Amino acid sequence: MATWDLSDLEYWDAKIRERVEALGLDCYPQEFEMCNHTDMLAYMGYSGMPTHYPHWSYGKAFEKLKTLYDYGVSGLPYEMVINSSPALAYLMRDNSLCLQILTIAHVYGHNDFFKNNFTFKSTRAEFTLGTFKAHAERVRGYMEDPSIGADRVENILDAAHALSLQRRRNLAIRKLSEDEHRERLLQDAEPAPDPFQALHRRTEYVQPDLQRLPLTPEPDLLLFIAEHNPYLANWERDLLEIVDEEARYFIPQIETKIMNEGWASWVHREIMSSIDLPQELYLEFLVRHNQVVRPTPGGLNPYHIGLKLWTDLKEGHEASGMAKLLEVRETDRDVSFLRRHLTEEAMRELDLFQYEARGDDLVVTGVSDEDGWHDIKEQFLRSVGMGSMPVIEIVDADFGRKRTLYMVHQHDGRDLQLENAEKTLAYAFRLWGRECVLETVVSGKRTMLTFNDRGFSAKSLK
Numbered sequence: 001m002a003t004w005d006l007s008d009l010e011y012w013d014a015k016i017r018e019r020v021e022a023l024g025l026d027c028y029p030q031e032f033e034m035c036n037h038t039d040m041l042a043y044m045g046y047s048g049m050p051t052h053y054p055h056w057s058y059g060k061a062f063e064k065l066k067t068l069y070d071y072g073v074s075g076l077p078y079e080m081v082i083n084s085s086p087a088l089a090y091l092m093r094d095n096s097l098c099l100q101i102l103t104i105a106h107v108y109g110h111n112d113f114f115k116n117n118f119t120f121k122s123t124r125a126e127f128t129l130g131t132f133k134a135h136a137e138r139v140r141g142y143m144e145d146p147s148i149g150a151d152r153v154e155n156i157l158d159a160a161h162a163l164s165l166q167r168r169r170n171l172a173i174r175k176l177s178e179d180e181h182r183e184r185l186l187q188d189a190e191p192a193p194d195p196f197q198a199l200h201r202r203t204e205y206v207q208p209d210l211q212r213l214p215l216t217p218e219p220d221l222l223l224f225i226a227e228h229n230p231y232l233a234n235w236e237r238d239l240l241e242i243v244d245e246e247a248r249y250f251i252p253q254i255e256t257k258i259m260n261e262g263w264a265s266w267v268h269r270e271i272m273s274s275i276d277l278p279q280e281l282y283l284e285f286l287v288r289h290n291q292v293v294r295p296t297p298g299g300l301n302p303y304h305i306g307l308k309l310w311t312d313l314k315e316g317h318e319a320s321g322m323a324k325l326l327e328v329r330e331t332d333r334d335v336s337f338l339r340r341h342l343t344e345e346a347m348r349e350l351d352l353f354q355y356e357a358r359g360d361d362l363v364v365t366g367v368s369d370e371d372g373w374h375d376i377k378e379q380f381l382r383s384v385g386m387g388s389m390p391v392i393e394i395v396d397a398d399f400g401r402k403r404t405l406y407m408v409h410q411h412d413g414r415d416l417q418l419e420n421a422e423k424t425l426a427y428a429f430r431l432w433g434r435e436c437v438l439e440t441v442v443s444g445k446r447t448m449l450t451f452n453d454r455g456f457s458a459k460s461l462k
Contacts, residue, residue, distance in 0.1 A: 004097040012101045012275070016108060019271045024322055025112040028125060029086035032104070034093045043080055043090055047250070049132045050088070053139035053242070055157050079103040083114040083253070084128035098277075098284040105271040109264030116330045117259070119252040122171035128249070135242045142235050156236050159427035160243035166221040166424075167247060169255065169386045217393035217408070220244070224394055225405075225431045232431075240431070255333045255385040262306015263329055265293055266314075269307070295351065308350060309341050334384045342380075344373050352376060382412070390416055392424075392438065405432045409440035416440055418449075418458070425451035 009032075020027060035043070045061040046052040082088040089107040091100060114120050139157075143150040218224045226232065226240040253260070272285050293303045310325065317324040328337065381387065391410040399406035405428060409416060421438060428436040428451070435452035439461070446461040 004100065008097060009091075009100055009104070013104055015275045016101070016105050016271055019105075019274055020108045020112070020267075023267070023270065024326055025108065025267070026116055027087070027108055027111040028084070028115050030108065030111055031086045031088050032107075033088065033090050035090045036093050040080070040090060040092060047246075049082070050129070051133040051136050053136040054143070055161070056154065057161065079107055081107050081110040081114075082128065083120060083123065083125055083249070085115075085125040087111045087114065087125075088129070096284065098281040099288055101275075101277070101281070102268055102272060102285055102288055105268035106264045108271075109267030110260060112267070113256070113260050113263050113329060116326075117252070117256060117333075118331060119171065119255050119333050123249055123252065131245070131249075135246065138238060139242065142239070145235075148235060153235075153239065156239045156431070157243065159430045160222055160240050162424065162427040163221050163431070164243050164247035165251070165386070165389050166219070166392050167223070167244065167251075168219050169251060171248060171251060213397040214394055217395050219391065219393045221392070221394065221407075221428065222247075222431075224397070225428075228397055229432055231433050251386065252333075255335075257385065258302040258306045258309075258334045259329070259332060259337050260306070261302045262308075262310050265289075265303050265307040266310040266325075300352075305350060308346060309337070312343075312346060313341055335381055335387065338377075338381055338384060342377060347373050347377065352380065382414075390414075399437060403434040405434065405436045407436070407438045409438060411441040415442055418442070421449055422451070422456045425449060425456065 013032075043049070046058050052058065079092075080090045087107075087110075089103075089110075091103060095103065114125065139153065142148045142153045213228060214224065222240045222244040226237045226244075232240075269289060272282075272289070277285060293301070293307050295301055295304050313328060314321065314325055328341075332340070391412075392407050393410065394405060395408050396406035397403070407428075421440070425436050425438055435450065438449040440447055440449060442458070442460075448459045448461055450457045450459070
């Protein structure tokens with residue numbers, strides 16, 4: 001492995017930044033931190049954050065990652081980048097000089113994407129590290145409080161983590177407050193009838209029920225429970241809001257995984273090919289690059305798919321060139337990116353297959369052929385980003401006048417896994433404190449799933 005010192009990294013970082021500017025990228029200030037493999041495993045277990053609140057699940061994730069690494073089952077990422085301003089990236093101390101240069105170039109691609117893609121506009125990057133640190137301090141404070149304690153805090157966090165992704169996905173659209181909802185409903189309602197005119201014409205006026213909660217279907221489960229369960233203590237509400245805020249930080253990354261990794265891979269390839277690397281470093285770069293972007297047997301490699309589509313996009317817009325790429329990286333997320341740019345030809349070249357689980361094996365049941373590629377593309381889009389998560393919305397917080405929390409699953413042809421639905425309802429019941437109901441479709445029949453103090457039950461509806 002090649003030897004290097006910090007002056008080498010500073011030299012190549014300066015050359016890379018020149019190319020970043022020449023490409024027209026717009027980045028946050030960038031900071032790098034060196035770490036060893038144990039540090040990297042810890043950052044991976046704690047979602048990349050240098051400071052994070054304690055919870056058993058993070059320790060479990062660390063131990064699993066460490067075991068897999070120690071036994072050679074899985075390796076470590078070349079880098080981790082935090083969406084913050086300044087952006088923070090971790091570099092592995094034991095990496096070769098070539099790998100450090102490649103990683104630095106890759107980091108600037110992520111940095112540019114974080115700063116400019118519209119899905120990240122709802123997060124204030126300059127407050128990221130401070131926010132996570134404040135969350136950690138508050139949670140530790142509750143754990144150390146003799147009147148609360150670690151067990152009660154973890155009980156709430158367990159339920160909150162389970163429900164954290166049951167929230168709005170498109171964070172670029174501002175959510176209306178309840179007062180704004182009421183005002184809009186009143187504006188859309190029919191005017192109050194004139195009693196004298198009503199004697200001469202039969203007209204029905206429908207006034208909105210402004211006392212009902214929620215006024216419109218509510219996808220933000222944790223925030224709704226925090227605001228409308230009067231029996232929660234202040235520290236419990238705070239925990240729900242902390243978990244929701246951190247989920248809101250990570251959802252844009254889930255929603256842009258293919259675009260983001262593909263963009264960073266395209267950027268590092270462009271930079272590494274233009275900074276006059278010595279031959280031995282360039283040959284190593286080709287090997288490392290191909291290892292990162294090669295297809296994954298039996299799976300989908302977001303680096304591979306993303307790089308292919310960015311490359312095709314550049315070649316297909318020779319006139320506008322880089323301007324087109326910069327526009328797309330700003331205005332799309334994975335679903336729209338793939339819908340627009342994943343062509344039949346690209347699916348053939350990517351060799352995309354449709355798999356079906358049969359026992360313990362995955363069996364190919366379709367390929368991107370002339371007749372089936374549209375269907376396979378649609379199935380692929382439904383699994384991208386948050387598309388793999390069911391959409392559940394609260395429609396009534398006082399169903400049957402018993403404070404029952406009534407939720408509806410937006411069925412899209414995929415039935416819920418009843419075991420997971422039961423666990424979800426159990427966690428909702430823990431936080432709401434009253435009966436929780438979920439309406440869904442099971443095997444083509446409308447079904448009501450219920451969890452209360454008697455446990456879980458399911459009933460078909462007519």
